[in-house]
Amino acid sequence: MTVTSPDLIDVESGARVAVNPRRRRRKRRVGTNVLAIVFSLIWIFPVYWMINTALKPRPEVMTPTPLFLPVHPTLDNFIAAVTQTNFFEALRNSVIVVFGALIVAVALSLFASAALSRFRFRGRKTIMVIILAIQMLPGTALLIPQFLIFNDLNLVGTFAGLMLAYVATVLPFSIWVMRGFFVAIPVEIEEAAMMDGASTWRTLWSVLFPLVAPGVISASVFGFITAWNDYLVAYTFMKEPSQYTLPIWLSSFSTPTTGTDYGGQMAASVLFALPVVIFFMIIQRNLVTGMSAGAVKG
Missing domain, CATH: 1.10.3720.10 (MetI-like)
Structure with a gap:
């Protein structure tokens, strides 16, 4: 008995359209990777902000508008x-x-x-x-x-x-x-x-x-x-x-x-x-x- 890959049926023509399982797995993997990257960025942001603040002089730390990179980095x-x-x-x-x-x-x-x-x-x-x-x-x-x-x-x-x-x-x-x-x-x-x-x-x-x-x-x-x-x-x-x-x-x-x-x-x-x-x-x-x-x- 031969096993055929699952196909999709075109509604207008009624013809079968072959579906590539590898492409389907690739799309699922891309979605998972994007979700993992988003969660990783959320978790690592406090660490980044801690290091960013540590490298700023006091005037840059207290600015009303947050600075995502120190303008004058210092080790003081x-x-x-x-x-x-x-x-x-x-x-x-x-x-x-x-x-x-x-x-x-x-x-x-x-x-x-x-x-x-x-x-x-x-x-x-x-x-x-x-x-x-x-x-x-x-x-x-x-x-x-x-x-x-x-x-x-x-x-x-x-x-x-x-x-x-x-x-x-x-x-x-x-x-x-x-x-x-x-x-x-x-x-x-x-x-x-x-x-x-x-x-x-x-x-x-x-x-x-x-x-x-x-x-x-x-x-x-x-x-x-x-x-x-x-x-x-x-x-x-x-x-x-x-x-x-x-x-x-x-x-x-x-x-x-x-x-x-x-x-x-x-x-x-x-x-x-x-x-x-x-x-x-x-x-x-x-x-x-x-x-x-x-x-x-x-």
Whole structure:
């Protein structure tokens, strides 16, 4: 039986007009690409405007008519941002808190996801449901109970308390992501390692953990971005200005007496976002692969 391509019928002559499937697919692809370009322009416009404002002198920033390109581009705003009070202090605080929280969160989520996916014990499903429920709660709903508990433990105003707050924020998501990777690993690999004489710890360390490296990357990126960009938790937990992190430092460009230095604030925002953008561009392929692979099973 021969299969013919779908045709169109001319209304006036009644003749069949052949339709080219390749042309139809090309038109559909063009429409999809145009839609993707429009959405990309909408999403990238705030980033463009931030960089554009950072390169303008103050008179051009405050013009009634927006300037889509700086007439006299300058780096003075970046110099003012770097020389702003407490910049390096805030940078140091962010690095200490973010990387400390990241190491603890990844280590805990790695062992927790291995236990929840590989070991059978009473209450395992209940723990998984609780973790999922905590992940669905908004962070602001947990902020006040967290603050009261940490205040009783004398952890408010300390880097250790802020690290633990960030660990509690990113841990549920990290556990679920890594658990998907552990579930996707065939059990026969573990059985083969144990038949060769490997202990449970040796199997986890030498066999399973290397296989879930993409999941570790995905969880690390999520934890890094969450902790690096946080303002509310850091502002609530830290008491002294010398303990503030970079997101809180950005608010120093707006004061009741002098107003808001928009150029300096945008330049500081560019410097603040640059490490995240560079890091994301380097590992974006591993991140997409990790997120999709970890979501296959769960």
